Amino acid sequence: MTRTTPHTGTGPALSFGGDYNPEQWPREVWREDVALMREAGVNLVSLGVFAWARLEPRPGEYDWEWLDEAVDLLHAWGIRIALGTPTAAPPAWFYRAHPDALPVRRDGVRLAFGSRAAICHTHPAYREAAASITTRLAERYGSHPAVVLWHVFNEYDGPSLICYCDLCAAAFRDWLRARHGTLGALNAAWGTAFWGQGYGDWEEITPPRVTASAGNPAQQLDYRRFADAQARACFTAERDILHRLSPGVPVTTNFTTAPSQGDKLDYWAWAAEVDLVTNDHYLMTDGRRTHVNLALAADLTRSVAGGGPWLLLEHAPSGVNWQPHNPAKRPGEMARNSLGHVARGSEGALFFQWRQSASGAEKFHSAMLPQGGTGTRVWREITELGSRVADLTDLRGTRTRGDVAMIWSWESWWAQSLEWRPSSDLDARERLDAFYEALYDRHLTVDFLPPTGLADLDPARHPLLVVPQLYLAPAALAADLDRYVRRGGTLLVSYFSGIVDENDTFHPGAHPGALRDVLGLTVEEFSPLLPDERVTVRTGRGETYEATLWSEVVVPAGCDTLATFADGRTAGGPALTRHGLGDGAAWYLATRLTGDALAAVVDQVLTDAGITPADLPRDVELVVREGASEDFHFAVNHTDAEAKVSLSDGSRRAVAPGAVEVWRTPR
Incomplete structure (x- = not known):
């Protein structure tokens, strides 16, 4: 599939919201959630991304009641849904029946159940189970008016993407036959004359597992391509089910394009398979200027999307929980981060997650609604940001100008x-x-x-x-x-x-x-x-x-x-x-x-x-989104001093310390 007409978004306004997990909370909390979502300006949530065990508690037995209620409740409050296929988190019963579906590391160790995205993408039982739950979801919710986007899996570029099991070995050989055609061509491409590595039979080829010394680099490179292709095949299989059963609703999966976060997928290839490019971005607090990496990731995501619309599907309201050190964002930093992505092409800003978890591995990860509730600085900044995003609706479909x-x-x-x-x-x-x-x-x-x-x-x-x-x-x-x-x-x-x-x-x-x-x-x-x-x-x-x-x-x-x-x-x-x-x-x-x-x-x-850069202070961004009749100038001031910027109409404007300003000029 080639994405020839990218979707321009998920509704009539820029998207604002986040990952919502009602299954983690009693039903009496849900109504409080939707009321607070409306107060914050939320108009889109990702739903059901990790809910497979709740939806299918036993093989072939389904519990739809809770999800029916959540979908209808969100719809009644005017909140659109990016409905997840929960295939990044197969239930414990699946692994009990298919323990060999857990991925094998390069050193031969098979990983255990208890995390997320721990799956061999080659395993036929996984592919069958993923197709089954996706089919059931699409049949039930594919025409629901609240469902405006399908969110397949979650971050394929995860820590256990590359599996080295025997099933993958057999699939790798099939992939190599398709890529190289003959053993002679493969031996030539891999340079197997060196160190006497020539292959005389396809069955002699294995994944590039741990070797006594350096392994064959061309073999390792091909295996990276193979692992990428196996994951992409899982995505396209789900996508095609959704296209068939939920026609007209775009299908995506969340990328992690920043090289500081995603290194296992070729996103130039993946972009051709999704209907809307979406991305997750988290600041790497390693002492560098984090806003520069954010700008890079946003520019790279826009470029992967062919310069067209894309959507920031996840970022953090404040600190994360998985780095060695996880400082909170400073006052105003959330707005600079979010609107910086919008400046560079995103059709909105969504977060992980809506309500902070009370248990589990990510309970220390910040959320739109923090553990401290609505009296917190984060909540106040979330509601202010929701209002600002709503005010920018007119820039939907405009394109960021690269220099x-x-x-x-x-x-x-x-x-x-x-x-x-x-x-x-x-x-x-x-x-x-x-x-x-x-x-x-x-x-x-x-x-x-x-x-x-x-x-x-x-x-x-x-x-x-x-x-x-x-x-x-x-x-x-x-x-x-x-x-x-x-x-x-x-x-x-x-x-x-x-x-x-x-x-x-x-x-x-x-x-x-x-x-x-x-x-x-x-x-x-x-x-x-x-x-x-x-x-x-x-x-x-x-x-x-x-x-x-x-x-x-x-x-x-x-x-x-x-x-x-x-x-x-x-x-x-x-x-x-x-x-x-x-x-x-x-x-x-x-x-x-x-x-x-x-x-x-x-x-x-x-x-x-012949390029003359703009005369601006360091750490002040000026990015332009071009429309048919007017341009939107985003000025993002990451400094503690007021900055002055010049616009294309000749005017000179002030940007307060730590602030973001957006001005329109006619074309």
């Missing part, structure tokens, strides 16, 4: 993260974060792109394209980037990009393989730095930068050298180059710069691309 583009690939990240790379400290996510932060600090909104299908990439629309790290690059990318640069685009590539093809095999010729010609250089050797080692990079203008982690031997082949390594094992060689090509230019940075040093390079490249 520059960046390539990101989950498959490349998987491949780069395998064993025995030139440095164990290579981290594609770290480079993504670093380059994104540099662009964020220049108040530029980023559109992300996959490394495929870029033949029509337009320099007039995206005058700058950044490749923060793309170890695995398809061969076709070379021609696409060459065309982009020759037509006037500016390309900025960071080290360890363009090295291998889709089978983790070196591209022919010298590094950087697929990007060698467009960059006008070759890389003869990698020379990664030791953990405490630093080298100096000196520009032709006399500036010096401290670099870490990486250096390499770069040989110009048409490019100009703008900075060199001043010391270390690659002293005297190029560290920063520029290759004029046609009407554009391709830049290459051969080491890791951070902070002000990386910002200085980015500034040079932006000047070369």
Whole structure:
């Protein structure tokens, strides 16, 4: 299935609400809940996501009464429903009957019942049971007027997605036959001539379980693809049931696109299978500027959605419970987080969860209605935010305007993260974060792109394209980037990009393989730095930068050298180059710069691309959603001082400390 006409949302207004679990509470609480939901401005809740054991307490026996009552109660109060298929939480009776449906780790240990999403997606009994409960739900509620969205499973990108059991081994062999065709082709793709790993029979192939030394990287990469495909097949099976029995109601599953949270699914592929892209995002409180990661995740989700509408299905009103340290959000931070997602394309803001649980593993997770009730700061901020979201209804269907583009690939990240790379400290996510932060600090909104299908990439629309790290690059990318640069685009590539093809095999010729010609250089050797080692990079203008982690031997082949390594094992060689090509230019940075040093390079490249960033204070965002007749300017002030911003109509507006303002200007 290809998503050709994405849904623009789930109702006539921007969505506001959260995950609701009435099965955790006595019925007398439900009426209090819906009354408070109305007070808070809630118009959409996710329902029944983990309720399989309650809905089907014994095999083939169903208890619909409670859900009937909850659905009708919500509908009577004008609250729409994203009805969940509870297939992320099979009941205990299912595992008792099918203990081999629990996933097996790479080391052979089978996980136990007692958490969530602990399932082998290959297991036929699971697939049958999932189809059965989904069918029953769709038959009963598929035409209910309150059900405006189907929410399948919950966060497929979970900790136990990849299973290494014997059932998966057999399915993996079938998947490999479909992908490679013959054993000869597979042996060639996997490079099995190395270490004598050649296969003479399909039955000899197993999942890449724990080995004595480093395993075959191409086999491991294919297994990541296989696990992703197995989960996606489970989703599409449920989706097709829902499409058949509940026609016209969009079907989704909640992504976790932020690379800090989701690393097992290729969301470029998943986006084509859902009717509406939805995402969950939680702040990673690791000492960094959390609002920058939030902006990245929102931009990435919008890009996965093809630039069109998407929906923030979960985030936290305040602190979470699953990190080593879980601080509460500061006053006003919830609104900045929520409206920051809306600024970057979300058609609303939903939370996990509505009422704080009194027991269970997530009882310390914040909720819209906290343990302290309606006298709390969180509740007051929730009601204020609900009113603000309602006031923004007119921006439904508008599109966030991106300024520059960046390539990101989950498959490349998987491949780069395998064993025995030139440095164990290579981290594609770290480079993504670093380059994104540099662009964020220049108040530029980023559109992300996959490394495929870029033949029509337009320099007039995206005058700058950044490749923060793309170890695995398809061969076709070379021609696409060459065309982009020759037509006037500016390309900025960071080290360890363009090295291998889709089978983790070196591209022919010298590094950087697929990007060698467009960059006008070759890389003869990698020379990664030791953990405490630093080298100096000196520009032709006399500036010096401290670099870490990486250096390499770069040989110009048409490019100009703008900075060199001043010391270390690659002293005297190029560290920063520029290759004029046609009407554009391709830049290459051969080491890791951070902070002000990386910002200085980015500034040079932006000047070369003809981009003048907005004149704004650090940590003040200005993001534009474009409509047919008017634009919506979102100003998000993450600082403790008043900020002034300039709008497209020439006006200059003030944003109070910690505040979010939205202004309209005619097109």
